[in-house]
Amino acid sequence: MTRTAVTSRELPHPERDEIRLEGVLHALSDPLRLQIVRELAADGGELSCSYFDLPVTKSTTTHHFRVLRESGVIRQVYRGTAKLSGLRRDDLDDLFPGLLDVLLAAADRQRARLAGRG
Amino acid sequence: MTRTAVTSRELPHPERDEIRLEGVLHALSDPLRLQIVRELAADGGELSCSYFDLPVTKSTTTHHFRVLRESGVIRQVYRGTAKLSGLRRDDLDDLFPGLLDVLLAAADRQRARLAGRG
Numbered sequence: 594m595t596r597t598a599v600t601s602r603e604l605p606h607p608e609r610d611e612i613r614l615e616g617v618l619h620a621l622s623d624p625l626r627l628q629i630v631r632e633l634a635a636d637g638g639e640l641s642c643s644y645f646d647l648p649v650t651k652s653t654t655t656h657h658f659r660v661l662r663e664s665g666v667i668r669q670v671y672r673g674t675a676k677l678s679g680l681r682r683d684d685l686d687d688l689f690p691g692l693l694d695v696l697l698a699a700a701d702r703q704r705a706r707l708a709g710r711g
Numbered sequence: 712m713t714r715t716a717v718t719s720r721e722l723p724h725p726e727r728d729e730i731r732l733e734g735v736l737h738a739l740s741d742p743l744r745l746q747i748v749r750e751l752a753a754d755g756g757e758l759s760c761s762y763f764d765l766p767v768t769k770s771t772t773t774h775h776f777r778v779l780r781e782s783g784v785i786r787q788v789y790r791g792t793a794k795l796s797g798l799r800r801d802d803l804d805d806l807f808p809g810l811l812d813v814l815l816a817a818a819d820r821q822r823a824r825l826a827g828r829g
Contacts, residue, residue, distance in 0.1 A: 613821070614745070614818055615740050615741065615742050618737075618739050618740035619737070622733050622736035622740055688820070688824075689813075689817035690817075690820075692813050695809045695810050696732075696810070698809075699808075703732050703807075706728075706806075
């Protein structure tokens, strides 16, 4: 069985039982990080940072992804030269049942509400 | 009909439609603020700040309550000499259905999980 090479550059991630609700909420309390999570959830797979069209510098983007990774919300792996990110849905659903779905629904609802004002 | 006097000292609160998901998540991303919200939810009514036995100074306690108030999570009113706090459950349930209950359940679950390690 062949797999795309995962290089030896490993990024630090919390184990499942090291993930804390407070850290997850902090990670999602930023509008750009919430947007990243919404897009990852909509895709359902792994996306490169460059996929995201965020109105901030590259270093700020990297910072936001690091906060998401270190809080346990996303997993990042290098595949070849690309750094790919995916939601840790299984871990989050196991630790905090229903939380991710309710949060994503709340974000959708707020987006619709604010757009409706336009 | 008599009511306990609410003094003219009014505290600033966001209107319901000014409450933002990101602000609510930020407010709940601190362990002490999350504890305050859990206790308010368990009580269901209004509690004085002095009810809470938090391991921080009075000014830090006041800060945490202000963050909760300014994000729209709690409402604070003066009644006589007491400043009472209550969850804005109706507003939060209306804006973000299910969010508060899922968050409280997640906090309970985490507490049980971490206590189980002891």
